[in-house]
Amino acid sequence: MKINDLAQMGFYLVILVVLAIPLGRYMAKVLQGEKTFLDKVMGPLEKLIYRVCGINPEEDMNWRQYAGALIVFNILGIVTLFILEMLQGHLPFNPEKLGAMRWDLALNTAVSFVTNTNWQAYSPESTMSYFTQMAGFTVHNFASAATGIAVAVALIRGLTRRQAQAIGNFWVDLTRSTLRILLPLSLLGALLLSSQGVIQTLSPYLTVHTLQGPSQTLALGPVASQEAIKLFGTNGGGFFNANSAHPFENPTPFSNLLEMLFILLIPVGLTFTFGHMVKDVRQGRVIFGAALILFILMLALTYGSEIAGNPLIGKIGITGASAMEGKEVRFGVANSALFATVTTATSCGAVNAMHDSLTPLGGLAPMLQMMLGEVVFGGVGAGLYSLLTFVILTVFIVGLMVGRTPEYLGKKIEGFEMKMAVLAVLIPSACILLGSALASILPAGTSSLANPGPHGLSEMLYAFASGSANNGSAFAGLNANTYFWNLSLALVMFVGRFGVILPLLAIAGSMAKKKIAPVSAGTFQTTGGLFSGLLSGVVLIVGALTFFPALALGPIVEQLLMWAGKAF
Amino acid sequence: MLRTAGRAFVLLLIMTLITGIAYPLVVTGLDQLIFPHQANGSLLYKDGKPVGSALIGQDFTAPGYFHGRPSAAGKTGYDATSSGGSNLGPTNKTLLAEAGQRAAEVRRENGLAANAPVPSDLITASASGLDPDITPAAARIQVARVAKARNLSVAKVQTLVNRYTERRQFGFLGEPRVNVLRLNLALDALTGR
Numbered sequence: 001m002k003i004n005d006l007a008q009m010g011f012y013l014v015i016l017v018v019l020a021i022p023l024g025r026y027m028a029k030v031l032q033g034e035k036t037f038l039d040k041v042m043g044p045l046e047k048l049i050y051r052v053c054g055i056n057p058e059e060d061m062n063w064r065q066y067a068g069a070l071i072v073f074n075i076l077g078i079v080t081l082f083i084l085e086m087l088q089g090h091l092p093f094n095p096e097k098l099g100a101m102r103w104d105l106a107l108n109t110a111v112s113f114v115t116n117t118n119w120q121a122y123s124p125e126s127t128m129s130y131f132t133q134m135a136g137f138t139v140h141n142f143a144s145a146a147t148g149i150a151v152a153v154a155l156i157r158g159l160t161r162r163q164a165q166a167i168g169n170f171w172v173d174l175t176r177s178t179l180r181i182l183l184p185l186s187l188l189g190a191l192l193l194s195s196q197g198v199i200q201t202l203s204p205y206l207t208v209h210t211l212q213g214p215s216q217t218l219a220l221g222p223v224a225s226q227e228a229i230k231l232f233g234t235n236g237g238g239f240f241n242a243n244s245a246h247p248f249e250n251p252t253p254f255s256n257l258l259e260m261l262f263i264l265l266i267p268v269g270l271t272f273t274f275g276h277m278v279k280d281v282r283q284g285r286v287i288f289g290a291a292l293i294l295f296i297l298m299l300a301l302t303y304g305s306e307i308a309g310n311p312l313i314g315k316i317g318i319t320g321a322s323a324m325e326g327k328e329v330r331f332g333v334a335n336s337a338l339f340a341t342v343t344t345a346t347s348c349g350a351v352n353a354m355h356d357s358l359t360p361l362g363g364l365a366p367m368l369q370m371m372l373g374e375v376v377f378g379g380v381g382a383g384l385y386s387l388l389t390f391v392i393l394t395v396f397i398v399g400l401m402v403g404r405t406p407e408y409l410g411k412k413i414e415g416f417e418m419k420m421a422v423l424a425v426l427i428p429s430a431c432i433l434l435g436s437a438l439a440s441i442l443p444a445g446t447s448s449l450a451n452p453g454p455h456g457l458s459e460m461l462y463a464f465a466s467g468s469a470n471n472g473s474a475f476a477g478l479n480a481n482t483y484f485w486n487l488s489l490a491l492v493m494f495v496g497r498f499g500v501i502l503p504l505l506a507i508a509g510s511m512a513k514k515k516i517a518p519v520s521a522g523t524f525q526t527t528g529g530l531f532s533g534l535l536s537g538v539v540l541i542v543g544a545l546t547f548f549p550a551l552a553l554g555p556i557v558e559q560l561l562m563w564a565g566k567a568f
Numbered sequence: 569m570l571r572t573a574g575r576a577f578v579l580l581l582i583m584t585l586i587t588g589i590a591y592p593l594v595v596t597g598l599d600q601l602i603f604p605h606q607a608n609g610s611l612l613y614k615d616g617k618p619v620g621s622a623l624i625g626q627d628f629t630a631p632g633y634f635h636g637r638p639s640a641a642g643k644t645g646y647d648a649t650s651s652g653g654s655n656l657g658p659t660n661k662t663l664l665a666e667a668g669q670r671a672a673e674v675r676r677e678n679g680l681a682a683n684a685p686v687p688s689d690l691i692t693a694s695a696s697g698l699d700p701d702i703t704p705a706a707a708r709i710q711v712a713r714v715a716k717a718r719n720l721s722v723a724k725v726q727t728l729v730n731r732y733t734e735r736r737q738f739g740f741l742g743e744p745r746v747n748v749l750r751l752n753l754a755l756d757a758l759t760g761r
Contacts (some may be wrong), residue, residue, distance in 0.1 A: 007740055053578045054571075072569075073576040080580065125649050135588035142587040143580070171579060178583065183591065190595045191602070197623055200592075200599040200607045205649065208611075208618045210626045211752055212633055218609055218621055219649045225595040229587075242641075242651035245695035247623035248609065253742025310658045316671045318688040319705055325663060325692040326653040329637070329701040332743035336695075354653035354695045357663075455657035477655030558659055567661045 005307070005334035009299065012257060012338065016264055023265060024272025024284070030180045031153045031173070032277065042179045049175055060166035063509025066154055067502055069170040070147060074114055074498070077140055081110040084136045085128075094129035095204035101127060108486035113137050115497035116144035116379055118230070118237030118349055118472035119489060121480040125219035125240050130202060137237060138226050142186075145233030145266075146177040148381025151501050152270060155385050156277045158508030159409050162516050167508045181266070182232055189228035189262055196258070197251035200224040223248055231262035234379040236349030236472045244339070244352040245328055256335055256352060263348045267377040270384045278409055282527040287387055289532035294376045294539060295345055298365045303337040305361035305559075312567055323362070326354030337362065344369040347379030349472030356451070356459065356475040360559035363475070364551060367462050370469035372543040373428055373500075379470060385504050387535075392421045392507070394538045395526065404524050410516035417510060420503035427499035428468040429546050431492045435464035436550065444484035450477025453568030454561070458554035463489065468496035612753060620749055624648050625700040628752060631677070632717035634702070634710050636748040637689050638670055641697025654693040667691045678713050701745035704733050718759050728754055 029036050050057050061069065084091070085106040089099035100106070105122055112119040113136070124133070150173035157167045194200055200222055207217045223239045227249055230237055240246040250256055271291065275284020309322030321327075327336045336353035343350050344366035355363055369376050375386045396413055399406030406413040439445030439460045449456040459475040466473055467489040474480070480489065517523075525531065599607035610622045620626050625636045627646040639645035640654040656663035670691040675684055687706040707729045715725040732751040736742055755761075 004736070004740060011740070049579070049582055052582065053575045055575055055579070068569075069572055069576070072572045073580065076573065076576045076580060123650060123652070125651065134592045135584055138592060139580075139584045139588035143583060171575065175579070178587065183587065187591070187595065191598060194595075194599045194603045194606050197606045197610050199609050200596050201609070202596060203608070206609065206611075206618070208620050211614070211619050211749065211756070212626065212628050212630055216620060216624070216626060216646065217649050218624060219651075220609060222592045222596055224599060224607070225592040240651045240696075242653070242696035242698070245653070246651050247621075247625075247696060247698055247700055251610070251623045253737040257741060312659065312664050313667055313688065313692070316664075316668050316691065317683055317685045318671070318691065319685045320688040320703060322688055323658070324688045325656065325658075325667075326695045327692075328695050328699050329689050329703055329745045330699075330742050335742060352695065354655055356655040356657060357653060359658050450655055451657035451660050453657075453659055455659060458657075475655070475657075476652070477657070558657075562659050567659045567664055 002334070005303070008334055009338055012260060016261055016268060019261065020265055020268035021272055023269035025276060027181055027269055027273040028276035030176055031149070031273065036180065038180050038184065046175055046179060050171070053171070055171045057169060057172045059169055061169055062165045063158070063167050063505045066167055066170050067505045070150065070501065071498065073170070073174070074147065077114040077143060078110045081113060081136050081140060082106050085109060085132055088129045088132045091129065091131045093131035093134065093202060096129070098127060098129045104483050104486040105481055108490045111490040111493050112472065113140040113235070113237060114144055115470050115493045116148060116233070116235060116347060116382065117467060117470040117493045117497070118235045119467055119474065119493065120237055120472070121486055123241040124238060130221055133226060133239060134222055138229060141226065141229040141233045141235040141237070142178050142182050143174070144235065145182055145380040146174045148379055149177040149181070150174050150381065151504060152381040152384040155388055155504055155508045156274060158511040159411065160278055161512045163514070164512045167505070167512055182229060185232050186225070186228040189232060189258070190224040192258055193227055193255055194224045196255035197247070198224040198227055198255065199248045228262065230350060231259050231348065232266060234263060234267065234346040234348040236343065238350065244350045245354070250352055253330055253335065256331055256339065259350070260339055260342045263342050263346050263350070264377055266380045267346050267383045270381065271377070274384060280527070283409070286527050286532050287391065287535070289529065290535035290539070291375065291377045291387065293532065293536040295341070298345065298369055298376060299338065299341045302341045302362050302365040303334065305359045306333050306337045308359070310359055310562065312562060312565065323359050326357030328352065340366050343473060344471060345376035345378070347374045347382055347470045347472070349466065351473050354476060355462070355473055356477045360458070360555040360562060363458060363462070364555035366473065367458070367465055367555065368543065368547070368551065370465040370471045371429070371432060371547045372539055373425065374469045374471065375539055382470065386424070386500065389421045389424045389504065390535060390539050391526070392417060393425070393542070394535045395524065397538060398524060398534055402524065404522055407517065407523065408526060410519065411511055411514045412517070417507050420507045424500045424503040425542065428496045431468040431496050432461070432464045433546070433550060435468070435488060435492050436460045439464070439488070442484065444482065448479040448482055448485055450479065454554050454558040455568070458558065461550055461554050464492055467492040470497050612749060614753060614756070619753070622747060622750060623700055624698045626749055628748065631713055633752045633755070634707060634714060634748050635690070636702060637699050638691065638693045639697040640693040646698060648698055651696050651698055653695045653697060674709070678709050680709070700747050700749060702748055704729070704744050704746055707733070707746040707751070714755070718755065720759065728758065
């Protein structure tokens with residue numbers, strides 16, 4: 001452990017919170033339709049959009065209408081993105097003349113970007129045209145993040161409205177989140193990143209005569225614009241194969257700091273937004289606190305394991321960190337471990353180090369965060385609604401233990417909400433475990449493995465956890481561009497996204513109808529440090545009970561064998 | 569249902585125009601105006617011709633140049649159209665064998681003892697395969713070799729390495745590092761190649 005490493009991590013966390021608090025307040029204003037400084041620009045634009053689309057912004061939808069609009073919009077997104085990918089050879093902004101990809105890869109990628117996963121079974125610089133990356137991927141980087149915010153805000157409305165039918169207007173939530181939160185932040189972010197060296201050009205790839213010779217072709221592209229929303233939207237799909245390890249995506253330690261801030265700003269801010277919207281900032285703080293506890297635990301595990309390093313490499317006789325395989329010199333161990341924790345705490349999935357080459361326990365923490373359901377702040381919107389699922393579970397479990405009626409924010413938690421909350425937790429867990437089980441007994445699954453021994457199981461577990469949690473990072477040695485992996489992961493990404501969103505919108509609808517009971521002596525307090533501790537405890541216990549056996553066979557046994565000096 | 573689909577389609581189209589076309593083009597315009605050097609790839613020139621990007625590592629094997637890190641990008645390494653790492657796991661025998669071979673080679677090239685410790689970044693592949701940097705320690709052990717190949721004094725080369733050693737950004741961010749291409753360009757300028 002080095003002082004400078006701790007200083008960097010501490011600095012990051014402080015800046016993050018300092019920026020997230022005002023952002024949380026601003027987002028609450030935007031989502032509640034209050035006045036903000038962007039009204040003059042965005043107000044008329046929004047009106048125009050609503051008129052052209054035939055949307056009545058005053059319309060208040062019940063949960064079924066809300067869910068219907070969301071599903072239709074997203075499925076349409078998958079279909080149009082699929083078509084765009086297949087036709088890219090005939091479309092403009094394609095200086096490298098890249099053609100159509102195989103249908104299973106196109107489908108996997110379309111589902112991947114629409115579900116905010118951004119799993120990439122291809123190498124972008126040799127597969128995707130500038131047009132596909134801009135008009136396809138960048139658009140869904142915005143739209144999928146805005147969809148996440150919409151679901152979160154609909155759920156908050158359900159928790160706060162009294163005896164109401166409606167939970168808001170999906171079109172309005174989507175449009176306002178995009179134009180007033182994601183777009184301004186991305187514009188600013190793209191320029192900041194470019195100041196550090198992130199490229200932004202539509203020129204074709206450049207071939208240079210190198211110093212020693214012979215030559216090198218530099219893949220270029222409109223990177224900065226996509227990079228910013230890739231992070232702000234917790235999407236994570238790299239413009240290049242190496243993602244945020246690529247120097248054109250993440251050139252300096254400062255750009256790296258910015259990128260880690262961009263990833264967590266909105267998810268952390270939304271916990272404060274929640275406090276403002278329920279008119280009790282303590283309710284937001286308690287959720288923030290629970291996620292922060294988990295974040296620090298996971299960071300300690302990743303960093304501790306990476307700095308302890310790989311004794312098998314150490315034996316060769318080295319100076320410097322032993323776990324430098326798959327890491328960049330400018331980031332070193334500390335910034336690689338911090339980035340890996342940040343990117344999997346949220347559903348981002350951008351990487352600045354190759355996770356496949358992390359030490360076993362260093363790779364366990366990212367995997368575990370995805371398995372927990374991306375609730376360590378989580379993805380944009382998705383993190384907050386998944387955290388609220390666990391709040392409902394916690395209130396219920398604690399209510400049973402102390403013999404009080406489970407209620408949250410004055411609303412009774414009853415059978416229907418519990419069933420839906422349990423579904424939202426079970427569906428992704430089942431996807432991960434059943435998917436990995438299937439892959440590990442089928443030759444179509446195991447033939448894609450890059451690493452032997454327990455690490456191979458980790459590769460499969462990681463892939464399904466990443467798909468189901470809509471993260472998108474990978475143990476990238478796995479050759480995922482096969483029919484089996486493309487199709488099974490497309491299914492898991494789809495179910496992992498909408499299998500959580502639909503139960504939650506149902507909860508929103510049913511909670512909206514309820515009365516708000518006044519606080520009494522029988523009310524269990526959901527504010528304060530005790531509840532933060534309970535909430536993070538429930539998240540960990542549910543996760544551990546579900547996944548410990550699988551993790552024991554993968555990263556845990558590999559770590560023990562590595563310490564024992566065994567290689568495969 | 570049909571009306572919803574119609575609204576969704578038009579909204580998606582408008583969002584594509586705003587976030588997929590207008591936004592990247594506006595950023596391109598602004599970047600080309602404010603940060604043209606960065607936006608076009610931070611290119612470095614020699615005799616007026618671009619020789620590469622300051623951000624993208626190149627393959628150096630000649631004894632007179634400082635060598636970068638092992639690269640898994642493309643078939644032969646440092647292929648800037650095929651970025652990526654080795655993705656070898658920590659207990660993979662291939663990783664350990666490759667690292668061992670590279671250590672032996674580094675020792676041989678630089679005339680070190682068979683058990684001399686080697687900077688770890690010189691025996692491990694980077695994440696991008698295009699890492700432009702090495703650690704100051706990795707530059708230091710190559711100084712004597714480069715000096716000999718170029719008929720320069722060790723002190724002179726070491727001074728150059730020191731000048732091209734970047735400290736942590738703002739004093740505390742990231743790690744100290746040496747940009748291999750910039751250093752080698754400076755070497756060429758020094759010896760008039």
